Amino acid sequence: MVERALLLCLLLLGFWGVVAKKNIIKKIFGLNILNAAAVMLFILEGNRIGTEAPILESDLALVVDPIPQALMLTAIVIGVCVTALALALAVHLYQITGSFDIDTIRERVKDAT
Amino acid sequence: MRPEDIVFATVMLPLLGAALAFCAKLLPKGRFAMAVEYAGALVGLGLPPLVLIVLFPVVFNGQSISGVVGLWSVGIGITFRFDGLAYLVNILGYTIGAAAWIYSLGAGPKGPAFTGVFLIQTAALCATIMTTDLFNLFVCLEIMGITSYVLIPTSGKPGATLASFSYLMVSASAMVFFLLGTYGFYRLTGSLSYGGISAGLQTISTDDTVLSIVSLALLVSAIAIRVAVMPLYGWLPDAHALAPHAVSAVLSGVLIKTPLFALSRILFLLPSGMEVGELMGIAGGVTAVLGVVIALSQEDAKRLLAYHSISQIGYIVAAWGMAISIGVDTPAGTSLMVAAFLHAFYHAVFKGLLFLSIGTTIDVANERNVYILRDGIGKLRDAGEKVPITFICFVIGTLSISAIPPLNGFVSKTAITYAMKGSLNYYLLSMAAVGTVASFIKLSRIYWPTGKRGRLHIELDDCLGTSSIPISRPPGLVARMTAQSLLAVLCVAGGLAAHHILTIVGTLFSSGGTNSAVLPTIYSGENLLKTGATTLGGVLLFFVAISKAGSTVLHTIRNRPRSFQGLFVSFSLGTAVLAAFLVVGKL
Numbered sequence: 001m002v003e004r005a006l007l008l009c010l011l012l013l014g015f016w017g018v019v020a021k022k023n024i025i026k027k028i029f030g031l032n033i034l035n036a037a038a039v040m041l042f043i044l045e046g047n048r049i050g051t052e053a054p055i056l057e058s059d060l061a062l063v064v065d066p067i068p069q070a071l072m073l074t075a076i077v078i079g080v081c082v083t084a085l086a087l088a089l090a091v092h093l094y095q096i097t098g099s100f101d102i103d104t105i106r107e108r109v110k111d112a113t
Numbered sequence: 114m115r116p117e118d119i120v121f122a123t124v125m126l127p128l129l130g131a132a133l134a135f136c137a138k139l140l141p142k143g144r145f146a147m148a149v150e151y152a153g154a155l156v157g158l159g160l161p162p163l164v165l166i167v168l169f170p171v172v173f174n175g176q177s178i179s180g181v182v183g184l185w186s187v188g189i190g191i192t193f194r195f196d197g198l199a200y201l202v203n204i205l206g207y208t209i210g211a212a213a214w215i216y217s218l219g220a221g222p223k224g225p226a227f228t229g230v231f232l233i234q235t236a237a238l239c240a241t242i243m244t245t246d247l248f249n250l251f252v253c254l255e256i257m258g259i260t261s262y263v264l265i266p267t268s269g270k271p272g273a274t275l276a277s278f279s280y281l282m283v284s285a286s287a288m289v290f291f292l293l294g295t296y297g298f299y300r301l302t303g304s305l306s307y308g309g310i311s312a313g314l315q316t317i318s319t320d321d322t323v324l325s326i327v328s329l330a331l332l333v334s335a336i337a338i339r340v341a342v343m344p345l346y347g348w349l350p351d352a353h354a355l356a357p358h359a360v361s362a363v364l365s366g367v368l369i370k371t372p373l374f375a376l377s378r379i380l381f382l383l384p385s386g387m388e389v390g391e392l393m394g395i396a397g398g399v400t401a402v403l404g405v406v407i408a409l410s411q412e413d414a415k416r417l418l419a420y421h422s423i424s425q426i427g428y429i430v431a432a433w434g435m436a437i438s439i440g441v442d443t444p445a446g447t448s449l450m451v452a453a454f455l456h457a458f459y460h461a462v463f464k465g466l467l468f469l470s471i472g473t474t475i476d477v478a479n480e481r482n483v484y485i486l487r488d489g490i491g492k493l494r495d496a497g498e499k500v501p502i503t504f505i506c507f508v509i510g511t512l513s514i515s516a517i518p519p520l521n522g523f524v525s526k527t528a529i530t531y532a533m534k535g536s537l538n539y540y541l542l543s544m545a546a547v548g549t550v551a552s553f554i555k556l557s558r559i560y561w562p563t564g565k566r567g568r569l570h571i572e573l574d575d576c577l578g579t580s581s582i583p584i585s586r587p588p589g590l591v592a593r594m595t596a597q598s599l600l601a602v603l604c605v606a607g608g609l610a611a612h613h614i615l616t617i618v619g620t621l622f623s624s625g626g627t628n629s630a631v632l633p634t635i636y637s638g639e640n641l642l643k644t645g646a647t648t649l650g651g652v653l654l655f656f657v658a659i660s661k662a663g664s665t666v667l668h669t670i671r672n673r674p675r676s677f678q679g680l681f682v683s684f685s686l687g688t689a690v691l692a693a694f695l696v697v698g699k700l
């Protein structure tokens with residue numbers, strides 16, 4: 001139960017980062033924290049039926065549920081892609097406007113068009 | 114050849130084409146590289162329609178091709194299902210995709226990288242509609258999202274990068290909540306395929322019902338962001354208005370509808386699906402009205418079209434939600450679903466046409482403001498367009514979206530209103546139709562001749578070298594005209610062949626290869642009278658809107674505060690309302 005409560009805190013922290021932080025790099029950090037919370041929740045879920053790594057050698061009865069782990073590998077890869085793209089967009093915005101602050105960017109973009 | 118063997122070609126061929134396009138990027142620039150790129154586009158956009166033709170008899174006879182990817186066992190592998198729904202959405206995607214790609218040859222963005230990403234997007238939307246696995250749906254939606262975050266800023270406008278960034282942040286955060294919803298269902302049922310989840314939910318205890326409802330609410334609102342239903346529409350106008358014209362056409366035409374129809378697969382099976390459909394149907398009706406009001410207030414030509422996409426998606430969601438809430442197996446439900454899809458398809462055609470023809474006009478005139486740009490026909494003629502094809506295309510698109518017979522918009526809007534007569538949404542949609550007419554009268558003013566400036570005047574200016582209005586000569590008029598004419602022909606054909614198309618779509622949506630949908634009477638006196646009244650109302654509304662008081666109201670609506678945080682607040686509120694609605698409905 002404690003783990004779940006901590007993950008909820010992490011999730012809310014990430015969401016708060018995405019919503020409330022003005023700096024777009026910090027927003028991207030927030031997105032990563034949010035993503036990490038979801039990933040860990042899945043891993044925790046797989047943990048309910050066993051604790052061993054799901055490498056099929058011995059003690060099959062003790063291994064964790066491998067499906068959440070397989071899913072999360074994919075989710076992590078997607079998360080990395082999204083982060084890379086978000087950072088690229090952030091750099092591009094910085095080149096256009098000279099700022100990382102979302103409000104300043106919005107104003108300068110409005111002036112530019 | 115078994116249909117199972119070739120059904121994946123619709124997803125794999127665009128990916129193969131994308132691989133060819135990226136190979137072309139590695140080659141030194143020149144004729145050969147271009148040939149490889151065009152071959153990639155031909156493989157990715159030209160061959161899949163042939164596959165669809167081969168598959169037509171199978172799907173039309175009511176068979177669905179389903180199975181597990183890679184011949185894994187059912188519990189482990191990814192399940193898929195290719196049926197009438199998937200078939201129709203594929204047709205939608207490939208028609209608009211091909212037209213938009215041809216347009217991009219003339220108008221940009223050009224280059225193998227664009228072609229590659231564009232083809233990946235096409236593959237992703239075919240996969241989205243075929244999958245029946247929750248986690249696979251997550252992956253497909255993310256691929257679709259990532260490709261659009263890449264394609265939107267290719268217009269090079271600063272605002273487009275910001276729009277893409279905002280879209281990325283809100284959509285990626287929403288997808289994390291989608292993942293949480295997936296977690297909820299996996300925890301409850303130990304399964305990820307829709308069939309497995311639906312079977313597993315039959316046996317859960319009442320304590321777990323709340324978890325299943327919250328999970329469903331998370332899934333639905335993450336998808337609703339992509340569909341841009343009110344109140345989750347905030348990212349769309351900037352992204353669609355500032356993207357390159359060809360990309361705008363695909364985003365508005367295909368990308369906001371595919372997730373909606375993919376969602377219907379989930380809602381058919383789950384116990385709370387009907388309630389979700391009911392609530393989304395109401396949201397759709399409201400979206401249709403609010404979208405058109407905001408559209409009427411816009412001054413940027415493409416942003417006006419973008420808000421119209423929101424309004425029209427409201428029509429689709431209204432019919433779609435009502436279909437799900439009364440059950441798609443009933444004749445009434447099937448008719449509504451047919452109407453929803455038909456409007457989605459026809460909207461993609463006429464809105465694509467409008468985005469492309471308006472795109473050509475604003476490129477020629479170097480001006481996007483509806484209040485300033487005038488004499489579009491004259492400017493296009495100066496740019497080298499002997500026959501005013503762009504203007505004709507615009508008129509066809511406008512008449513379609515305003516539901517004037519015999520064009521396709523009239524057919525699909527009549528089919529929707531015919532099927533939902535008497536409900537609340539019927540009145541909401543009728544109001545939205547009036548607003549549509551008014552805002553397109555406003556938009557068509559950009560073509561009105563000014564009278565001040567004749568041919569002689571220009572020549573004189575040119576001689577003296579004092580030409581005050583810079584006319585840019587946009588490259589690639591031929592490619593632009595080809596794409597626009599293609600869509601315009603589809604607009605007219607969709608209207609004229611309405612009866613056959615309604616029958617075919619109805620058969621594809623019914624099980625067992627017989628059409629169980631009720632065929633609406635399209636050309637009845639009552640419908641024509643209603644169209645006349647709507648048009649008249651639209652003209653009146655237009656004059657109200659350009660009056661002094663009207664302008665003030667519209668100015669207020671246009672300059673209403675919009676913020677990045679607003680996107681997230683509306684997402685959280687939307688999810689909470691949906692979950693609360695479902696929980697209250699169950700208890």
